[in-house]
Amino acid sequence: MSPANPFTRRKDRIDELAATAASPSGGIAEAGAVDEKPGVSLIASAWSRLKRSPVFLLGAGITLVFVVLALVSPLIAPHDPAAGLLLDQVRPQSNPVPGPQDGFPLGADSRGRDLLSRLLVGSQQTLIVGVFATITGLAGGLSLGILAGAFGGWVDALVMRVVDVMLSIPSLLLAFSIAAVAARPSQVTVIIAVAAVQVPVFARLLRGSMLAQRSSDHVVAARALGVTERAIVFRHMLPNSLAPVIVQSTLVLAVSIIDAAALSFLGLGNPNDRQPEWGQMLGRAQTYIYDYPHLAIYPALCIIVVALGFTLMGESLREALDPKSRR
Amino acid sequence: MARFIIRRLLQMVGVVAVLSVLLFAWLRSLPGGTVSAILGERATPETRAALTEAFGLDQPIYVQYLKFVQRAATGDFGVSTGVLPGTDALQIFVDRLPATIELSVAALGLAVLLAVPLGYLSARRSGSPLDSGLVILSLVGVAVPVFFLAFLLKYQFAVEWNWLPVSGRQDSLGCTRITNFFVLDGLMTREFDCSASALKHLVLPSLALATIPFAVIFRITRASVLEVLGEDYVRTAESKGLTARVVRARHVMRNALLPVVTTIGLQTGALLAGAVLTEKVFAWGGIGDALARAFEVRDYAVLQVLILAAAGIYVFINLLVDISYAIIDPRVRTR
Numbered sequence: 001m002s003p004a005n006p007f008t009r010r011k012d013r014i015d016e017l018a019a020t021a022a023s024p025s026g027g028i029a030e031a032g033a034v035d036e037k038p039g040v041s042l043i044a045s046a047w048s049r050l051k052r053s054p055v056f057l058l059g060a061g062i063t064l065v066f067v068v069l070a071l072v073s074p075l076i077a078p079h080d081p082a083a084g085l086l087l088d089q090v091r092p093q094s095n096p097v098p099g100p101q102d103g104f105p106l107g108a109d110s111r112g113r114d115l116l117s118r119l120l121v122g123s124q125q126t127l128i129v130g131v132f133a134t135i136t137g138l139a140g141g142l143s144l145g146i147l148a149g150a151f152g153g154w155v156d157a158l159v160m161r162v163v164d165v166m167l168s169i170p171s172l173l174l175a176f177s178i179a180a181v182a183a184r185p186s187q188v189t190v191i192i193a194v195a196a197v198q199v200p201v202f203a204r205l206l207r208g209s210m211l212a213q214r215s216s217d218h219v220v221a222a223r224a225l226g227v228t229e230r231a232i233v234f235r236h237m238l239p240n241s242l243a244p245v246i247v248q249s250t251l252v253l254a255v256s257i258i259d260a261a262a263l264s265f266l267g268l269g270n271p272n273d274r275q276p277e278w279g280q281m282l283g284r285a286q287t288y289i290y291d292y293p294h295l296a297i298y299p300a301l302c303i304i305v306v307a308l309g310f311t312l313m314g315e316s317l318r319e320a321l322d323p324k325s326r327r
Numbered sequence: 328m329a330r331f332i333i334r335r336l337l338q339m340v341g342v343v344a345v346l347s348v349l350l351f352a353w354l355r356s357l358p359g360g361t362v363s364a365i366l367g368e369r370a371t372p373e374t375r376a377a378l379t380e381a382f383g384l385d386q387p388i389y390v391q392y393l394k395f396v397q398r399a400a401t402g403d404f405g406v407s408t409g410v411l412p413g414t415d416a417l418q419i420f421v422d423r424l425p426a427t428i429e430l431s432v433a434a435l436g437l438a439v440l441l442a443v444p445l446g447y448l449s450a451r452r453s454g455s456p457l458d459s460g461l462v463i464l465s466l467v468g469v470a471v472p473v474f475f476l477a478f479l480l481k482y483q484f485a486v487e488w489n490w491l492p493v494s495g496r497q498d499s500l501g502c503t504r505i506t507n508f509f510v511l512d513g514l515m516t517r518e519f520d521c522s523a524s525a526l527k528h529l530v531l532p533s534l535a536l537a538t539i540p541f542a543v544i545f546r547i548t549r550a551s552v553l554e555v556l557g558e559d560y561v562r563t564a565e566s567k568g569l570t571a572r573v574v575r576a577r578h579v580m581r582n583a584l585l586p587v588v589t590t591i592g593l594q595t596g597a598l599l600a601g602a603v604l605t606e607k608v609f610a611w612g613g614i615g616d617a618l619a620r621a622f623e624v625r626d627y628a629v630l631q632v633l634i635l636a637a638a639g640i641y642v643f644i645n646l647l648v649d650i651s652y653a654i655i656d657p658r659v660r661t662r
Contacts, residue, residue, distance in 0.1 A: 168346065169638045172601070177630070182358070304467070304470045308470040
């Protein structure tokens, strides 16, 4: 593989990402000697650059607002998002979607529920879908990745074969297929479907960076000192392999929220809409999209802004943690 | 070279084999099991018994799997229950393939034609307002749900302004069908109004479908050109007095395009998934449309064909990409 073209197949791209993991000895001291104080850790140097990056600050700012909103929205929402307060105005033929009025600045949805309250409270379920999908994908991917990266040999070969096949199915299509297995779709099945797609990505990422660690000096030294294999894996290899995984997680948060919306759009999402979620609101707005496009535009804007926030944060994290960018 | 291709082919066989096991497991885990999944609500005890026997569901699991492979190999995937009830599932795939290829080629062509030159420009002027603007645009492109963008385009250009057709692939002009690639058919039969109509219908869906590939290809091109511009051989080429044009074409672009070629192959996967959403919005009548409908009505016979085909196409295209890559860059062959 030539250094000029680091990306070949999807799996190789993931491996390339893995290679940007903190290399605790060589690379850093070398790079540190160039323009940073000697001995500055990767994290510290990354942080000092992130603090000055407007892209990161914008992304982090959006994320912060989103998380705070998710926490306090039930308190500041003017109405109960599940109550059909304007239901008496809904006429299926003449007026399916009540418009803006006193106390309801954005109007209501087709069931007479306050749109503003649903958007505000929707941040909560959206955050839950994003976070839980990422955690689930991470947990599955980490288990497989540790298994493969720690044992190597035939365990590695077997796990990676399955992972590669999962990567050979277009990811969104895989999510659709998994969601279709659910006899009763719910928020949980949506999270599982969206998370499953990320399992092979995380697994390959972690395995790549752990394999790179296996033969590094500090692991060899630990082994020579008689440290147990378990301690080597969990105390020496794993912590040093996490940087690319953390970066990927922030990007996955964005993808999960968008994918969940696509599932709702295809009717594979959570059918229970008492607790609103942006992806669900967007997916279901298609019924009235030409007469009342605002029903789709508001939740879509929310999703775009939040996804952009996570992406900006993830991309600047990646750049900051990439040893190559320390030059 | 031949050894390289054979090795890749063998790997592909392995992938397809594991894929068939996964698909088999998937079919078995569907709600209500395979029989209910395929027969749906119309299952009578007789048809159930017939299908149970035909599928060998009373036999050991490895026999069932072998039968599944046998049926798949002979193209027998059962009969559609919801998308086009009564039609052979494989036939639905074959009928709709040209529509999706036409759309995907248009979308990918659009993405590549815009992304590669813009990525190059962006890298040449890195740090300029143009560069920043394009990078932001590419980040937003990934953050917008595809189907929402499709709706937005359709709403603005087709419904509100009435510039372009709302849905479908062609106006009903009584066009002759030869290949079922409508643009091509019109050219072959010299019914140019047919081609024009098909092209008009292509604009909005391909634009929507092209956003994500555009964003990804743009960023890879930009990163790749930036990296190559810093290489020693580019400096050497410049300092020995080669003209800017030769350096650009022979040294920069030739090397920078390698990862771009691979990315383009990878994006076919995103295209297939994106086609499901875009085709649904524009009632395109292709594979994506059928998949969306099959998920809605849980038409498992159609789903298994289309999912297997989508994965197969994706694996195959990436095989082609690998081979083309090995032709462009001899260093890859030894890997």
